[in-house]
Amino acid sequence: MRGLVRAGILPTVTVAIVGGTGDEGFGLAVRLVVAGVPVTIGSRAQDRAEEAAGRARAAAGADAPVDGAENPRAVAGAELTFVTVPYAGQADIYRSLKDHWPEGAVVCDTTTPLATAVGGRPTQVLRPWHGSAAEQARALLPEGVRLVAGFHTVSAEPLTDLEEPLDADVLLCGDDPEAKAAVGELVERIPGARWVDCGPLSMARILEPLTAVLISVNRAYGLEGSGVRLTGRDAWGRPAR
Amino acid sequence: MRGLVRAGILPTVTVAIVGGTGDEGFGLAVRLVVAGVPVTIGSRAQDRAEEAAGRARAAAGADAPVDGAENPRAVAGAELTFVTVPYAGQADIYRSLKDHWPEGAVVCDTTTPLATAVGGRPTQVLRPWHGSAAEQARALLPEGVRLVAGFHTVSAEPLTDLEEPLDADVLLCGDDPEAKAAVGELVERIPGARWVDCGPLSMARILEPLTAVLISVNRAYGLEGSGVRLTGRDAWGRPAR
Numbered sequence: 001m002r003g004l005v006r007a008g009i010l011p012t013v014t015v016a017i018v019g020g021t022g023d024e025g026f027g028l029a030v031r032l033v034v035a036g037v038p039v040t041i042g043s044r045a046q047d048r049a050e051e052a053a054g055r056a057r058a059a060a061g062a063d064a065p066v067d068g069a070e071n072p073r074a075v076a077g078a079e080l081t082f083v084t085v086p087y088a089g090q091a092d093i094y095r096s097l098k099d100h101w102p103e104g105a106v107v108c109d110t111t112t113p114l115a116t117a118v119g120g121r122p123t124q125v126l127r128p129w130h131g132s133a134a135e136q137a138r139a140l141l142p143e144g145v146r147l148v149a150g151f152h153t154v155s156a157e158p159l160t161d162l163e164e165p166l167d168a169d170v171l172l173c174g175d176d177p178e179a180k181a182a183v184g185e186l187v188e189r190i191p192g193a194r195w196v197d198c199g200p201l202s203m204a205r206i207l208e209p210l211t212a213v214l215i216s217v218n219r220a221y222g223l224e225g226s227g228v229r230l231t232g233r234d235a236w237g238r239p240a241r
Numbered sequence: 242m243r244g245l246v247r248a249g250i251l252p253t254v255t256v257a258i259v260g261g262t263g264d265e266g267f268g269l270a271v272r273l274v275v276a277g278v279p280v281t282i283g284s285r286a287q288d289r290a291e292e293a294a295g296r297a298r299a300a301a302g303a304d305a306p307v308d309g310a311e312n313p314r315a316v317a318g319a320e321l322t323f324v325t326v327p328y329a330g331q332a333d334i335y336r337s338l339k340d341h342w343p344e345g346a347v348v349c350d351t352t353t354p355l356a357t358a359v360g361g362r363p364t365q366v367l368r369p370w371h372g373s374a375a376e377q378a379r380a381l382l383p384e385g386v387r388l389v390a391g392f393h394t395v396s397a398e399p400l401t402d403l404e405e406p407l408d409a410d411v412l413l414c415g416d417d418p419e420a421k422a423a424v425g426e427l428v429e430r431i432p433g434a435r436w437v438d439c440g441p442l443s444m445a446r447i448l449e450p451l452t453a454v455l456i457s458v459n460r461a462y463g464l465e466g467s468g469v470r471l472t473g474r475d476a477w478g479r480p481a482r
Contacts, residue, residue, distance in 0.1 A: 123444075124443075125447070158473075167472040167473070168472055171454075196458060197458075197462075198458060199454070199457035199458075202365075206366070206450040206451065206453060207454065209447040210447065212444075212447060213439050214471075216439060216440035216444060217437060217438075217439055217471065217473075218473075220440065220480040221438075221473075221477070221480050221481075222480075222481070223474060226471055226472065226474065227473055228470070228471060228472065229470040229471075230467055231408040231467060231468040232399075232408070232458075232459075232462075232467035233467065239461040239462050240463070
């Protein structure tokens with residue numbers, strides 16, 4: 001299917017967003033559908049998914065290519081799925097979707113193991129057994145599914161504010177360069193956004209906790225959506241080597 | 242002494258840089274002396290310290306306010322000391338300086354616990370027992386000395402390139418707001434640099450490993466000095482609240 005996209009026969013990949021009723025997933029959904037990417041918002045409940053799809057159309061335009069579905073159906077129909085759920089529910093979500101991933105699907109996990117998962121502070125993180133929430137997800141995914149982690153430094157508020165370009169770089173990591181580039185192609189459709197290849201999936205151990213730093217910064221400076229840009233290069237995207 | 246600086250009677254704080262013969266410390270020394278800040282480059286050996294001071298004068302100008310001294314004497318004469326040493330030697334350095342810190346001194350530790358300390362990769366990190374290299378340093382400092390951690394995302398190359406302003410934010414953390422602001426005042430003297438208060442010293446657990454991410458990014462994109470800017474605000478510095 002992705003070959004057809006590359007050849008320009010299909011306009012784009014089809015995207016699902018598990019957790020798309022939450023702020024981060026919803027913001028991402030809206031940015032993507034505005035860019036013309038067909039998105040299915042996934043939720044545990046069909047009616048909540050449809051309600052969020054309705055809100056996305058209200059924000060992005062009545063003809064925006066977005067619908068809602070229960071998570072298993074959303075995932076089964078998508079070439080690329082974002083998983084944007086709180087850490088407390090992350091493992092259960094992956095277990096429940098185990099039999100629904102299409103072969104070769106790309107998954108982009110945005111989870112940060114904030115200490116809020118166990119009643120702690122959002123400026124602190126847990127250390128998952130596997131090293132990171134993403135590596136825990138990897139352990140729960142079928143082998144043929146390709147995992148990328150990212151978006152930990154992009155908060156919901158600037159995603160949702162369609163009036164402004166996104167003043168943020170999206171830091172991605174993963175063990176499959178093609179999968180990172182596929183997620184990166186979507187990032188590049190969001191005005192202002194750039195993506196940076198930060199290395200293998202284990203880099204999620206360092207990238208995920210950045211959410212806690214930005215929450216700390218937001219609180220200290222009275223902000224809602226601080227983010228990160230990398231310096232040292234004007235253009236990022238897929239590395240040449 | 243710092244009261245006199247504030248009152249404009251002394252031009253600035255006096256700064257020591259332990260590890261100032263290494264690339265990062267040397268780059269920082271040069272940027273500070275160019276800005277008129279008196280710096281003593283510290284080393285274990287007097288002759289190496291003096292050699293580095295000579296190199297700093299060669300880069301910054303013959304009348305640049307820089308000299309060299311063995312670490313204990315450098316530290317004893319400074320109100321603010323940067324410690325820029327490899328993680329493998331960090332604890333020993335702090336132990337050796339235990340009796341030499343002036344009361345109320347501010348220390349800014351820039352150590353990242355890269356896995357190179359034990360023969361591992363520079364794109365991987367160790368997890369220090371105390372949580373971070375900075376917290377290990379805290380445990381080895383007298384109570385009256387105030388510790389800040391930062392500069393983990395600022396590499397030596399752009400520091401040393403005096404032709405270009407520094408396109409980088411300096412992420413600081415620490416438990417003493419005055420100490421963070423004192424380090425921040427020095428950061429603000431480096432053209433292009435801004436400083437951001439990222440929270441308590443324990444945030445070093447998240448900030449220190451960023452060095453490994455940037456080394457990974459440098460390798461992937463063929464760069465020498467990628468860095469970080471925060472977005473969401475034009476001016477950072479000391480938070481209003």
